[in-house]
Amino acid sequence: MRRAVWPPWVWYLIALAVAVVAYFGTPDTWLQTISYDAIAVSGAVAMIVGVRGNRAVSARLWVAFAACQLLVVAGDFTYAWYARHLHISVYPAPADVVYLSAGFLEAMVLVLILRRRLPARDSAGVIEAVILAGAFALIAWVYLMKPVTRSTELTSAGKLVAISYPVLDLLLLALLARMLVGGGARNGAFRLLAAGMTSYLAADYAWALSDHFEFEAGTFVSHLMDAGYLIAFGLFGAAGLHPGIRDLAAPVQVVGRRFSRWRLVLLTTATMIAPLLLAAQAWHEHNHVADAPAIVVGCVGMFLLVVARMAVLIRQVEGQASVLERQAEELTELAQRDTLTGLANRRAWELALPLALDHARRDGKSLALAVLDLDHFKRFNDQYGHQAGDRLLKEAAAAWAAGLRSGDLLARYGGEEFALLIPNCGGAAAAELLDRLRPLTPSGQTFSAGIAVWDGQESSVALFARADAALYQAKGAGRDRVALAAV
Structure with a gap:
């Protein structure tokens, strides 16, 4: 019997899993930095090799996406150089400029990819993406941005950099949501890319929230959060190696989509974040809501977005009803028309x-x-x-x-x-x-x-x-x- 041969992207994921597990054993030295950066670089290289080998549509955009990952690695190496070699700790640091530049360039590349993939107007998809991003924007403002604006320890430049990180994450989250609710086939490359972005954002929010709540992350927990980034880099590389990357940036036809159960659950959860945050603050602060203005804006915004989504859905239903009515009339006409002569039958x-x-x-x-x-x-x-x-x-x-x-x-x-x-x-x-x-x-x-x-x-x-x-x-x-x- 002939043995099954696994494709390169599967072998790469296996090697990634082994490397990430081995990373947990590295000490807090240059060995850890080199191990981390080597895994991250392998993901970018794998994406470039895969995109070229699979002759992907809009290959230059995918290469630019991989270049953004290399720029992130450069930022990490810059941070390690200042911390480990020069023993300098400043904020904002030169590494922050590299990190933020890489992030915003990556967002621009993703916008171009999504514009190529979803060229048609899709009001429903845009509204759903804004609903999901808006829910996280409220959390980001309450726990990440607002405390920065009131900080007396940060300079103006430090506040600007500190706020830029959650803003960048919200931008990437909105693009991820737009990709998930958009049309087109969900092939293997699509799932790997979406999983990579999810892992990256999860790691980013984990670091940000642990810093806000002053959680002292031990070696294992910090390695665990680092693993989120490493898995993201690896999933991007596997997406490039997957044959599905060939058509991932190709234009797709956006048609009326079925309002699936998972989408309903996701949007319901997003719209419930504002009232849940209100209840949490009222519970812990004895009916005092510190962020009442932001929560009110969030609730009103979510309500208007839901109404807009319902309006789009109603228009879709009316359009489908009109099409069905026209088709019924055509079928009635055909049923009463002789096919040979065209006369009444x-x-x-x-x-x-x-x-x-x-x-x-x-x-x-x-x-x-x-x-x-x-x-x-x-x-x-x-x-x-x-x-x-x-x-x-x-x-x-x-x-x-x-x-x-x-x-x-x-x-x-x-x-x-x-x-x-x-x-x-x-x-x-x-x-x-x-x-x-x-x-x-x-x-x-x-x-x-x-x-x-x-x-x-x-x-x-x-x-x-x-x-x-x-x-x-x-x-x-x-x-x-x-x-x-x-x-």
């Missing part, structure tokens, strides 16, 4: 005849009904073939219909037999009309017809039966003629 005739009788009874006007039959049609088929017979039926129907009034109804009753309703018309006028139609029959063929004028009392079945009997009289008299049924 027998079903449409049987619906129209009783209505015509009702109108004639109500208006007190006459109504004539004629039954037409092509003469010697079987012989024509046998001599020229069924395709010629179908062509004769089609051309005859078109020629006769062109000679009728706008209110007359010509239907194909079955085979070579046709039925004609002539409102507000007596027997002599109906016979004259049919005599004008007989010469219009193509291919030198003729037809016979029987006419019956409604007596004002008989049923549609009886009226048709009289016209049909008159048709047989016309055929018995030699064909190519019109017979009028006796009253």
Whole structure:
């Protein structure tokens, strides 16, 4: 039996897992820095190699994304150089400039990728992304940004840098949410990239919140948070190696999406963050809400966004209902239309005849009904073939219909037999009309017809039966003629 061969991206993930586990054993020395940066660089290199090898759409953007990861590694090395070699600890530090530059450049690259992937307007996806990002923005303001603005220990530059980090995270979070709620296939590369961004943001928020709550992270916990970044770098590299990266930046068609259960849960959770934060502060501060203005703004914003999302959903439902209604009308039309001749079929005739009788009874006007039959049609088929017979039926129907009034109804009753309703018309006028139609029959063929004028009392079945009997009289008299049924 042939053994299964794992693709390169699977082997890379296995090697990544081994390297991350080994990283937990490194001491707080240059060995730790080198190990961390080596794993991170491997992710960027793997993405570049994979993107080029898979001939990905918009390969330059993916290479730029990998370059941003290398810039993050440069920031980490700069931080280690100042801390381990120069023994200098300042804030803001040169490494912060590198970190923030890499982050905002990465956000710009992701915006370009998403614009290529989702070129069409998608109001629903944008609103959902803003809802998710807005919920985290409230948390970031309360626990990360607001304390910075009130700090007396930081300089203006330090406050600007400290606030820039959560702002950058919110930007990346909004882009991640936009990617997740957008259209397109969720292939392996998509899942690896989304998982990498999630891991990166989780690690970033873990460090930020631990610093806010003054949590003293031990060696294992700090290694665990570092592992979040390393896993992100590795998942980016695996995404590049995955064959799905080839079409990940290709334009996709955004169509009406089903409002899935996971999306409903996610959006519900996001909209509940503001009231939950209100309840938490009221509980811990004895009904005093320190961040009431921010929470009010968050609640109002979420309410308006939910209303906007509902409006988009209602428009989608109305649009789908309009499409379904139009399709139903088209199906009804098709169901009542003969596919060969384009005339009304027998079903449409049987619906129209009783209505015509009702109108004639109500208006007190006459109504004539004629039954037409092509003469010697079987012989024509046998001599020229069924395709010629179908062509004769089609051309005859078109020629006769062109000679009728706008209110007359010509239907194909079955085979070579046709039925004609002539409102507000007596027997002599109906016979004259049919005599004008007989010469219009193509291919030198003729037809016979029987006419019956409604007596004002008989049923549609009886009226048709009289016209049909008159048709047989016309055929018995030699064909190519019109017979009028006796009253």
